[in-house]
Amino acid sequence: MMAPMTPATDKPDVATFQEGLWKDNPVFTMLLGLCPALAVSNTAINSLAMGLASTFVLLGSSTLISLLRHAIPKQVRIASYIIIIATFVTVVDYTIHAVSLELYNALGAFIQLIVVNCIILGRAEAYGSKYPPLKTLVNSLGMGVGFTMALLAVGGVREILGFGSFFGIPLFGSSFQPWAVFILPPGGFIVLSLWLFLFAWIKQRKEKVHAA
Amino acid sequence: MQPDSHIFLFLNAFLINNFVLALFLGLCPFLGVSGKIKTAWPMGLAVTFVMLVASVCAYGINMLLVHFDIEYLRLISYIAVIASAVQLVEMTIKKFSPTLFRMLGIFLPLITTNCAILGMALFQTFNEYNFTQSLVYSLGAGAGFMLALVLMAGLREKLELAFVPDACTSAATGLMLAGLLSLAFMGFAGLGG
Numbered sequence: 574m575m576a577p578m579t580p581a582t583d584k585p586d587v588a589t590f591q592e593g594l595w596k597d598n599p600v601f602t603m604l605l606g607l608c609p610a611l612a613v614s615n616t617a618i619n620s621l622a623m624g625l626a627s628t629f630v631l632l633g634s635s636t637l638i639s640l641l642r643h644a645i646p647k648q649v650r651i652a653s654y655i656i657i658i659a660t661f662v663t664v665v666d667y668t669i670h671a672v673s674l675e676l677y678n679a680l681g682a683f684i685q686l687i688v689v690n691c692i693i694l695g696r697a698e699a700y701g702s703k704y705p706p707l708k709t710l711v712n713s714l715g716m717g718v719g720f721t722m723a724l725l726a727v728g729g730v731r732e733i734l735g736f737g738s739f740f741g742i743p744l745f746g747s748s749f750q751p752w753a754v755f756i757l758p759p760g761g762f763i764v765l766s767l768w769l770f771l772f773a774w775i776k777q778r779k780e781k782v783h784a785a
Numbered sequence: 786m787q788p789d790s791h792i793f794l795f796l797n798a799f800l801i802n803n804f805v806l807a808l809f810l811g812l813c814p815f816l817g818v819s820g821k822i823k824t825a826w827p828m829g830l831a832v833t834f835v836m837l838v839a840s841v842c843a844y845g846i847n848m849l850l851v852h853f854d855i856e857y858l859r860l861i862s863y864i865a866v867i868a869s870a871v872q873l874v875e876m877t878i879k880k881f882s883p884t885l886f887r888m889l890g891i892f893l894p895l896i897t898t899n900c901a902i903l904g905m906a907l908f909q910t911f912n913e914y915n916f917t918q919s920l921v922y923s924l925g926a927g928a929g930f931m932l933a934l935v936l937m938a939g940l941r942e943k944l945e946l947a948f949v950p951d952a953c954t955s956a957a958t959g960l961m962l963a964g965l966l967s968l969a970f971m972g973f974a975g976l977g978g
Binding site for chain 2: 607608609611651652659660662663666682685688691754757758761762765766769777
């Protein structure tokens with residue numbers, strides 16, 4: 574998918590890392606991994622945890638797949654990728670369960686659902702199966718950071734408007750009336766939609782300036 | 786209604802906690818295949834079928850895993866079963882309706898990574914539903930997915946003819962519509978007590 578946009582060298586460079594941050598941001602540009610991005614992003618701290626957990630799985634699985642890329646037969650590659658990803662997710666699931674029960678309960682089934690996050694399988698297919706480990710690692714790191722940023726952008730707005738706080742720190746006085754709708758499911762859709770509007774609008778303005 | 790009655794379980798998965806609009810599961814096909822009502826129906830049916838198969842298999846597998854005390858393999862075995870079920874559906878559709886097969890395109894094999902299906906299998910395990918409860922729950926979840934998909938497709942067909950500003954990309958308007966639908970579905974929250 575993404576391969577033609579990157580230079581064909583095997584050496585990782587800055588562009589390899591940056592790709593996931595803005596130009597091909599998984600959530601805002603490619604609209605991948607939306608389920609966890611909306612489901613657990615009702616507070617900033619949940620978003621951060623989800624982003625970090627997904628990044629870890631992404632790094633681990635795509636690097637391992639890249640190491641094994643000559644050993645996995647083409648016909649069964651998707652099944653093999655999913656098994657590798659599921660293994661890493663099981664590790665993350667048990668780790669979070671052991672470290673913070675509170676966080677585990679807040680994220681619920683969505684930790685296990687990292688398995689079916691299309692970003693991870695997409696990276697494995699587009700990068701891990703083609704490039705050497707180091708380059709894959711750098712690219713996955715960029716994607717992971719981009720995903721975490723997007724989650725924070727959605728979760729931050731939802732927490733500020735829905736709870737009147739950011740990372741649990743109250744921002745407004747007691748007179749603030751929280752907008753409960755932003756913590757509820759509709760808020761997730763609406764906030765992400767507004768971000769997309771904003772980016773599309775900025776892009777359009779830039780194009781107009783260039784044309785003038 | 787009793788909270789564990791079959792009707793309540795069905796309504797719960799179908800409307801109250803609709804998989805797409807309240808639990809955010811299966812958003813990729815929801816936004817990807819909801820362009821036309823004509824493709825939304827079969828996609829919903831395919832997902833419902835895979836859900837039923839996955840539900841039965843997940844129930845059996847979970848019993849085995851618990852019996853041998855190897856629950857940590859749950860995720861891996863579930864996803865393997867779902868992938869095989871999807872393969873089955875894909876072959877069936879390809880055989881009986883090549884047109885439909887082309888229309889659904891990449892989204893058919895992607896049912897494997899549809900989180901609604903894995904989510905359903907995990908929820909039925911967490912909630913310790915028995916066999917019939919699992920079946921009813923998965924049927925409700927599938928029907929709910931289909932309902933959301935068809936509603937969304939209807940709205941999008943109307944939107945084709947509407948005037949929207951240039952900055953409103955189809956993804957952004959789609960999400961906004963989903964937000965409004967989701968708001969409407971919140972109204973079911975008190976259903977069934």
